[in-house]
Structure formats: C-alpha cells, structure tokens
Amino acid sequence: MNILNINSAYAQANYEFKSSKDIASELNESLSGINMLTDKPSNEKIKQMVSQIDAQQLFDSYTISTFNFASDTFKIQGSLSDIFTGENSVADSRIQGILSTIDEKSIGYNGKALYMMDSFDASMLVKDGGFFSVENTADRIADFVLSFAGDDEKLLKAGREGMLRGFKDAEKIWGDALPEISQKTIELATQKVDKKLSQIGANLMDASV
Incomplete structure (x- = not known):
C-alpha cells in the first residue's frame, strides 16, 4: 500500500489531527502579517513553516493508510471466517459485496480471488499459520x-x-460485531503496539480511541 495514498476514508476516520490544509491556512495567515520589505523573515523561518506542512501531510497520510489497511484486513478476515464457519459453503452476495470493494494486493495478498473462496479455501487462510490467521494478521497490522x-x-x-x-469501520460495514478471530486479532495487534509504547516510556492512558 502506498503510504501517501489518501482517499475518501479520511472523512470516515474522523481524525482529530490538524490537516495539512489547516496548517497551510495558518502559514498564509502568518506570512500575511509580515511586511516582506521591512520584516524580512529569514529563509530558515519560512523553511520551517513549509516543512510543517510537509510533515503534517505525511502524518495525515500515515494515519489514513493505517485506518484503510486495518479496515480492509478485518473485512477480509471476517468474511473468510464467515465462509468457513457459516451455513453457506461459498461467499454469499453480502460477502461478495464486501470483498468486491477491497484491493486484495494492497494488503499483501496475492492468492486465489477472495470472492471465489469456498469453505475449504477459507479454512486454509484463517487456520493457524494461514495468511489471515490471528497471529499472522496481527503481525501485519502491528508491523504496518x-x-x-x-x-x-x-x-x-x-x-x-x-x-x-479501522477495526470499528470494518464492524460498521459488517453490520455487527466481527467474528471471534478478528476480535482476537485486534487485541493481539494492539498489545504489540502497546508493548512498543511501553518500551519507549510512553503513557498508555491517553493512547485509546
């Protein structure tokens, strides 16, 4: 996935972070209050202002990409679990509709088309050691x-x-709580990130949604 790929999920995510557009507006306001003939702001000051815009764009892109990556991953994992454990041996129209909106390759999957999966195919992917198993999926999300x-x-x-x-977004699309496999996956992925936060001495009290 291109970490700079921004799409409509930005609106869905409802992040409270300051957008690059807001920072650009602030930069314009700051510069508008400067008389370029008399005040002559230093090149370093202008570079600093511009770099803040670039940094915020990257920051926004990163949070959005993480949201997208997690949401798509959990929608796929939940769908495969449903195919494997559900009454239908193949993806029904609801599952096909969910899977049809996802670029499988964007999350690193290059196997059989997911919408063509039957119960056996799905079981191979969600079982221990499978591409969408709890451990492997949690590792990919946390590593992202x-x-x-x-x-x-x-x-x-x-x-x-x-x-x-992203997990909550997948549940919203799913229309209910995601299957147990996905519940375990988000718990494990969160633990992995929290472990890193603890290692650097971060306060975990304010690291929640």
Missing part, C-alpha cells in the same frame, strides 16, 4: 504501524488509533 513509526510516540499513538478505528 511499527515499521513506519519507529520510536516516535506521536506516530505510534496515531497508528494505534488508526488501526482501532
């Missing part, structure tokens, strides 16, 4: 956050929030 955020507390918390919001 950790590999970008590193030791940056702000990014770690933003990524944590993004994946939790």
Whole structure:
C-alpha cells in the first residue's frame, strides 16, 4: 500500500489531527502579517513553516493508510471466517459485496480471488499459520504501524488509533460485531503496539480511541 495514498476514508476516520490544509491556512495567515520589505523573515523561518506542512501531510497520510489497511484486513478476515464457519459453503452476495470493494494486493495478498473462496479455501487462510490467521494478521497490522513509526510516540499513538478505528469501520460495514478471530486479532495487534509504547516510556492512558 502506498503510504501517501489518501482517499475518501479520511472523512470516515474522523481524525482529530490538524490537516495539512489547516496548517497551510495558518502559514498564509502568518506570512500575511509580515511586511516582506521591512520584516524580512529569514529563509530558515519560512523553511520551517513549509516543512510543517510537509510533515503534517505525511502524518495525515500515515494515519489514513493505517485506518484503510486495518479496515480492509478485518473485512477480509471476517468474511473468510464467515465462509468457513457459516451455513453457506461459498461467499454469499453480502460477502461478495464486501470483498468486491477491497484491493486484495494492497494488503499483501496475492492468492486465489477472495470472492471465489469456498469453505475449504477459507479454512486454509484463517487456520493457524494461514495468511489471515490471528497471529499472522496481527503481525501485519502491528508491523504496518511499527515499521513506519519507529520510536516516535506521536506516530505510534496515531497508528494505534488508526488501526482501532479501522477495526470499528470494518464492524460498521459488517453490520455487527466481527467474528471471534478478528476480535482476537485486534487485541493481539494492539498489545504489540502497546508493548512498543511501553518500551519507549510512553503513557498508555491517553493512547485509546
């Protein structure tokens, strides 16, 4: 997934972070109060203002991408679990409708088309060791956050929030609580990110949605 890919999920996520548009507006306001002939702001000051816009764009893109990655992953995992445990041996129209909106390759899956899965195919993917098993899925979601955020507390918390919001978004699309496999997955993924936050001495009390 392109970490700079911003789409309509931004509106769904309802993040409270300041957008790059807001920062750009603030920059314009700041510069409008400066007389360029008499005040002559330093190049460093202008560079700092501009860099804040670039940093915020990257920050926004990261949180949105985390949201999208988690939401799509949980919609797929929940759908496969339903195919495997449900009464239908193949994806019904509801599941097909959910899966048809997702770019499978964007989350790293390159196997058989998901909408064509039968019960056996789905079982192979969600069982222990399968691509969409609890452990492997939690690892991918947590690694998506950790590999970008590193030791940056702000990014770690933003990524944590993004994946939790993505989980809630998947439940909203699902129309009910996601299957147990997904409940266990988000719990494990959150634990992995929380472990990293603890390692850098971050306060976990304000790292929740």
